[in-house]
Amino acid sequence: MADVNRGNRPLSPHISIYRWHIPMLTSILTRITGNALIVTALLVVWWFAAAAAGPESFAVADGFLRSWFGDLVMFFSVLGLWYHTLAGIRHLIWDEVKMLEIDKAELLGQIILIVSVLLTIFTVVVL
């Protein structure tokens, strides 16, 4: 009697079997980008401290930031920074109790994903 519906019961939305959707993805990306930006912050502060210390130490920090590896880190830093900035603006919109309906929240998520990529391309081209 206890197993009449075995195999056909609704499942709890566990993370490993749950279909990824935009609000879920954009939410965790906000946390990941925000915390990963400590790497960028360390590099930028190192660069400023080195510039303050003198030409020799500046050459070391500047050389690292402008190496291919530094460029790669800075590229993902810019992408993460724009994404996190847009996600923060999205939270400010939500704080005003706007765009909270499911379809609008999904649209806002798609917008921040696309605009962060466009802003990154713009930044890389301009700078």
Added chain:
Amino acid sequence: MAYLTDRKRAHGLGASHSGTRQHWRMSMSSVALAILIPLFVFTFGAVLGGTYEEVVIYYQRPIPAAIAVLTFIVGFWHFRAGAQIMIEDYSRGFTRKALIVGVTCLSYALAAIGVLALIRLAL
């Protein structure tokens, strides 16, 4: 105490006895950063790639230096608070305390180093 109503005793006490202030300060710092981050990206990005002399001259100008100082102060405060929220979500006990102390020290140390470096460059 007995004269207070149940509602009055519960007033202002969430699950953690606080938190609205944290949320408010996070929102306010994000408003500041929404302005500061684009300014910092395009000032710092403009001078990154220049020679040592160009960088020093550039950050002797008050506006790029002020943007960088404000970005460091607000940015590291915002990072500290945000990282603390993550630590509180994923860890507990002594690990949680140690990580919060660590992230607080790191944030304020980086903010101080960044600001002092800019003061030295500007003077």
